[in-house]
Amino acid sequence: DAKTTQPPSMDCAEGRAANLPCNHSTISGNEYVYWYRQIHSQGPQYIIHGLKNNETNEMASLIITEDRKSSTLILPHATLRDTAVYYCIVRAYSGGGADGLTFGKGTHLIIQP
Amino acid sequence: DGGITQSPKYLFRKEGQNVTLSCEQNLNHDAMYWYRQDPGQGLRLIYYSQIVNDFQKGDIAEGYSVSREKKESFPLTVTSAQKNPTAFYLCASEDIYSNQPQHFGDGTRLSIL
Numbered sequence: 001d002a003k004t005t006q007p008p009s010m011d012c013a014e015g016r017a018a019n020l021p022c023n024h025s026t027i028s029g030n031e032y033v034y035w036y037r038q039i040h041s042q043g044p045q046y047i048i049h050g051l052k053n054n055e056t057n058e059m060a061s062l063i064i065t066e067d068r069k070s071s072t073l074i075l076p077h078a079t080l081r082d083t084a085v086y087y088c089i090v091r092a093y094s095g096g097g098a099d100g101l102t103f104g105k106g107t108h109l110i111i112q113p
Numbered sequence: 114d115g116g117i118t119q120s121p122k123y124l125f126r127k128e129g130q131n132v133t134l135s136c137e138q139n140l141n142h143d144a145m146y147w148y149r150q151d152p153g154q155g156l157r158l159i160y161y162s163q164i165v166n167d168f169q170k171g172d173i174a175e176g177y178s179v180s181r182e183k184k185e186s187f188p189l190t191v192t193s194a195q196k197n198p199t200a201f202y203l204c205a206s207e208d209i210y211s212n213q214p215q216h217f218g219d220g221t222r223l224s225i226l
Contacts, residue, residue, distance in 0.1 A: 042220065100172075103156040
């Protein structure tokens with residue numbers, strides 16, 4: 001699986017949009033971009049994933065550049081409960097085969113009141 | 114509710130003892146995974162299983178063992194051969210036939226007395 005690069009930490013004011021970048025310059029054509037977050041002492045929570053089109057769900061939006069070498073996770077109106085470590089992961093669809101996720105250290109997002 | 118249940122949440126072990134961590138899922142997922150997380154680090158894959166009675170080593174399998182006798186259950190045994198067992202252990206499951214994300218339990222924190 002391709003490697004990802006994320007800033008170690010970011011701050012964002014409560015109520016503002018939080019934009020979390022991720023670089024994945026070696027991504028392959030069949031690899032998806034996944035985002036998870038982990039609040040302290042809990043299991044990772046799935047947020048969103050996409051292949052090449054931008055995606056939006058009730059939690060966030062995912063913007064993937066046209067060359068697919070980077071992406072941005074957008075939390076449109078950040079709240080204090082969004083303070084967490086956010087992980088960007090790239091992974092190919094296994095098509096019936098099990099495969100672990102490769103986690104880096106992620107970005108520690110701190111929402112300031 | 115459908116989900117993944119890990120128990121216990123906190124576990125203490127004396128040196129030289131084996132200890133088993135429980136993971137149960139009612140999502141009807143074929144694949145299950147065990148990860149280890151150390152402070153400030155991402156998750157690392159210990160073992161995974163695609164079907165009942167079959168499992169594969171992950172990146173850090175030494176000192177651990179697993180079984181998969183039932184689809185719903187994937188217990189992890191931390192043996193006395195694991196030299197540094199203190200960590201946060203996370204179980205996940207996945208429907209590998211539908212390109213859906215892995216789901217995680219809330220983890221078990223293991224400490225050595």
